[in-house]
Amino acid sequence: MEIKARAPGKIILAGEHAVVHGSTAVAASFDLFTLCSLRFHSDSENDDTLNLSLKSVGLEFSWSVGRIRETLSHLGGPFLSTPTSCSTEAVRCIAALVEEQNFPEAKIGLATGVSAFLWLYTSIQGFKPATVVVTSDLPVGAGLGSSAAFCVSLTATLLAYSDSVSLDKNQQGWLAYGDSDLDLLNKWAFEGEKIIHGKPSGLDNTVSTYGNIIKFRSGNLTHIKSNMPLKMLVTNTNVGRNTKALVASVSERTLRHPDAMSSVFNAVDFISKELSSLIESPTPDDLSMTEKEERLQELMEMNQGLLQCMGVSHASIETVLRTTLKYKLPSKLTGAGGGGCVLTLLPALLSGTIVDKVTTELESCGFQCLVAGIGGKGVEICFGESS
Amino acid sequence: MEIKARAPGKIILAGEHAVVHGSTAVAASFDLFTLCSLRFHSDSENDDTLNLSLKSVGLEFSWSVGRIRETLSHLGGPFLSTPTSCSTEAVRCIAALVEEQNFPEAKIGLATGVSAFLWLYTSIQGFKPATVVVTSDLPVGAGLGSSAAFCVSLTATLLAYSDSVSLDKNQQGWLAYGDSDLDLLNKWAFEGEKIIHGKPSGLDNTVSTYGNIIKFRSGNLTHIKSNMPLKMLVTNTNVGRNTKALVASVSERTLRHPDAMSSVFNAVDFISKELSSLIESPTPDDLSMTEKEERLQELMEMNQGLLQCMGVSHASIETVLRTTLKYKLPSKLTGAGGGGCVLTLLPALLSGTIVDKVTTELESCGFQCLVAGIGGKGVEICFGESS
Numbered sequence: 001m002e003i004k005a006r007a008p009g010k011i012i013l014a015g016e017h018a019v020v021h022g023s024t025a026v027a028a029s030f031d032l033f034t035l036c037s038l039r040f041h042s043d044s045e046n047d048d049t050l051n052l053s054l055k056s057v058g059l060e061f062s063w064s065v066g067r068i069r070e071t072l073s074h075l076g077g078p079f080l081s082t083p084t085s086c087s088t089e090a091v092r093c094i095a096a097l098v099e100e101q102n103f104p105e106a107k108i109g110l111a112t113g114v115s116a117f118l119w120l121y122t123s124i125q126g127f128k129p130a131t132v133v134v135t136s137d138l139p140v141g142a143g144l145g146s147s148a149a150f151c152v153s154l155t156a157t158l159l160a161y162s163d164s165v166s167l168d169k170n171q172q173g174w175l176a177y178g179d180s181d182l183d184l185l186n187k188w189a190f191e192g193e194k195i196i197h198g199k200p201s202g203l204d205n206t207v208s209t210y211g212n213i214i215k216f217r218s219g220n221l222t223h224i225k226s227n228m229p230l231k232m233l234v235t236n237t238n239v240g241r242n243t244k245a246l247v248a249s250v251s252e253r254t255l256r257h258p259d260a261m262s263s264v265f266n267a268v269d270f271i272s273k274e275l276s277s278l279i280e281s282p283t284p285d286d287l288s289m290t291e292k293e294e295r296l297q298e299l300m301e302m303n304q305g306l307l308q309c310m311g312v313s314h315a316s317i318e319t320v321l322r323t324t325l326k327y328k329l330p331s332k333l334t335g336a337g338g339g340g341c342v343l344t345l346l347p348a349l350l351s352g353t354i355v356d357k358v359t360t361e362l363e364s365c366g367f368q369c370l371v372a373g374i375g376g377k378g379v380e381i382c383f384g385e386s387s
Numbered sequence: 388m389e390i391k392a393r394a395p396g397k398i399i400l401a402g403e404h405a406v407v408h409g410s411t412a413v414a415a416s417f418d419l420f421t422l423c424s425l426r427f428h429s430d431s432e433n434d435d436t437l438n439l440s441l442k443s444v445g446l447e448f449s450w451s452v453g454r455i456r457e458t459l460s461h462l463g464g465p466f467l468s469t470p471t472s473c474s475t476e477a478v479r480c481i482a483a484l485v486e487e488q489n490f491p492e493a494k495i496g497l498a499t500g501v502s503a504f505l506w507l508y509t510s511i512q513g514f515k516p517a518t519v520v521v522t523s524d525l526p527v528g529a530g531l532g533s534s535a536a537f538c539v540s541l542t543a544t545l546l547a548y549s550d551s552v553s554l555d556k557n558q559q560g561w562l563a564y565g566d567s568d569l570d571l572l573n574k575w576a577f578e579g580e581k582i583i584h585g586k587p588s589g590l591d592n593t594v595s596t597y598g599n600i601i602k603f604r605s606g607n608l609t610h611i612k613s614n615m616p617l618k619m620l621v622t623n624t625n626v627g628r629n630t631k632a633l634v635a636s637v638s639e640r641t642l643r644h645p646d647a648m649s650s651v652f653n654a655v656d657f658i659s660k661e662l663s664s665l666i667e668s669p670t671p672d673d674l675s676m677t678e679k680e681e682r683l684q685e686l687m688e689m690n691q692g693l694l695q696c697m698g699v700s701h702a703s704i705e706t707v708l709r710t711t712l713k714y715k716l717p718s719k720l721t722g723a724g725g726g727g728c729v730l731t732l733l734p735a736l737l738s739g740t741i742v743d744k745v746t747t748e749l750e751s752c753g754f755q756c757l758v759a760g761i762g763g764k765g766v767e768i769c770f771g772e773s774s
Binding site for chain 1: 640643644646647648650651653654657658661682685686688689690691692693694695696697698702705708709712
């Protein structure tokens with residue numbers, strides 16, 4: 001029997017960088033998914049291995065369950081209903097298991113993801129032979145929450161067959177977890193994220209778990225129900241960036257110009273709050289859908305100006321902005337900046353021809369274009385055949 | 388005997404648009420000049436005309452003094468030491484004199500400048516035959532204060548031969564007015580600006596009159612002595628813009644997003660204050676000249692981001708920004724935006740080769756490049772031969 005889970009990516013709609021300095025930020029799920037399938041080996045198969053296939057990055061791993069047990073059983077798991085951090089000792093033991101697999105040097109940045117897999121698998125399911133296959137529509141390392149979607153979809157499959165969650169295994173098609181089960185799932189996914197990122201904010205896994213829109217400030221997350229179907233063009237500039245260095249450069253600018261930057265962060269805070277209220281408010285209220293979209297575009301354009309004021313834009317981002325603006329579509333960077341991804345709202349009444357034209361033009365610059373709805377569902381699972 | 392005056396242009400270093408909403412702005416004189424020469428006709432010449440030649444825009448005018456007296460003498464001038472506004476009646480009479488000259492339709496925008504000339508000339512000197520020749524390095528209508536430099540240089544020549552000012556007419560070379568004489572001159576120039584612009588702020592004529600740096604907020608002007616020799620590249624995009632419409636669009640955005648925009652204007656206020664303190668502070672103090680230049684560049688880049696947040700940038704401006712940034716030179720728009728001019732600080736130690744390269748590249752885009760010092764002297768006059 002096979003179980004599948006799919007978990008969405010995330011984008012930051014407003015407030016990146018400023019959130020580090022106390023402003024509100026707004027994130028949304030992005031309806032491109034990471035799909036994880038899990039199949040436990042039956043006794044009759046006589047296959048005593050744990051296999052991990054990461055299709056979209058072309059990596060395959062296989063361990064004998066005996067070897068894993070030998071290396072990790074002294075750590076005390078499984079912990080199932082008590083999400084537990086991977087200790088330094090556990091990190092060391094797991095790293096040894098990953099190294100044994102002759103990890104290709106060029107993809108060494110993905111090794112922590114494999115460590116997260118081993119920790120989540122053994123902590124939740126112990127030492128059972130199985131095959132896990134992961135595919136994803138989300139580019140890796142582009143700030144779209146691919147690692148969180150990986151941890152969330154993986155955890156969703158691992159928890160599905162445990163007694164800690166209640167699911168109707170006979171239901172057909174995609175199925176949502178209950179709220180309290182989602183809390184457990186989210187905590188486990190966060191433990192995976194910690195292995196991958198060190199000190200993640202917890203935002204990415206929360207968005208991927210619960211979906212929809214999340215407002216966050218000083219570590220507090222507020223779930224928001226979107227009342228606007230919103231479609232976004234996400235353009236990946238493919239320019240790699242150093243998030244830590246960018247965050248540090250904003251902090252240094254803030255030290256040099258504390259008063260001005262504090263006002264800039266205040267402006268971002270107001271923009272985030274206005275943007276989340278707009279998305280939350282029923283449509284139509286005072287404003288028609290088109291008017292709300294125009295407001296959103298204006299807020300995104302304003303936020304982009306403030307990000308430029310913080311010094312985190314990049315020539316590649318400016319190229320995207322200029323290109324979409326030719327079609328009267330304002331854009332903003334999303335995430336760390338300095339490259340990475342750019343967000344363009346696609347109004348509901350925008351013709352497909354325009355979308356095709358702008359996409360073609362962006363792709364001719366060497367960028368990757370992704371179009372998807374935002375603010376959709378979080379993680380879902382499917383027993384047996386998925387739809 | 389001939390008298391000449393030269394008056395500098397102006398640039399806005401920080402705070403445009405935000406100043407309309409109560410923020411501080413900083414302007415500086417820009418060492419490109421409008422040169423005005425005045426020669427009264429001697430009795431022996433038997434030439435009873437008043438001639439105006441506007442060399443840089445290719446316009447020539449000639450009135451008989453009798454015709455001017457007949458049309459304007461009932462207005463009660465000259466007023467010399469009492470700067471007087473041009474009444475509606477006077478505007479009407481002067482417009483008739485301008486119309487008689489078959490003003491070319493294509494240059495009709497300059498007609499108010501000729502009206503200002505007639506008002507200033509007759510109000511200060513009455514009805515004397517003379518020839519006035521004006522040349523200028525400043526592009527017209529580019530936000531560099533060309534009309535103010537015109538009014539200031541003209542007024543300087545007109546006042547020089549009056550009893551209202553005290554000047555050593557035997558001194559050789561360029562000569563400055565005394566402070567109280569400058570006040571009179573500035574008031575008259577402002578009357579000319581009112582004829583040209585309707586409701587000018589008085590900033591442009593004040594910068595052209597006194598030179599140096601001026602901080603202004605809510606109509607209050609503060610003179611600042613620069614302690615940094617600063618050279619700027621001013622790039623004229625040659626894209627015409629509608630200042631009134633741009634100011635209105637910022638106000639409309641402010642009505643839609645009052646809290647966010649108010650923080651943006653606060654940020655600009657802090658930037659203007661920091662920038663003027665930096666220019667005023669002795670060099671070297673805590674910071675070396677190079678460090679101060681880097682700070683200035685950063686403040687200009689921040690201000691540009693905030694102007695983008697206000698929505699007053701333009702594709703042509705972005706092209707200039709991108710081009711100068713290739714040479715690691717940040718830029719900002721100056722003035723109304725939506726086209727117009729862009730300002731780039733040229734650090735003292737920047738090689739001439741780089742300046743040539745960036746200038747060549749900008750000119751190949753169809754832009755006009757002007758390089759000059761800022762914060763230099765205001766209006767000066769020269770009796771006889773000028774140096």
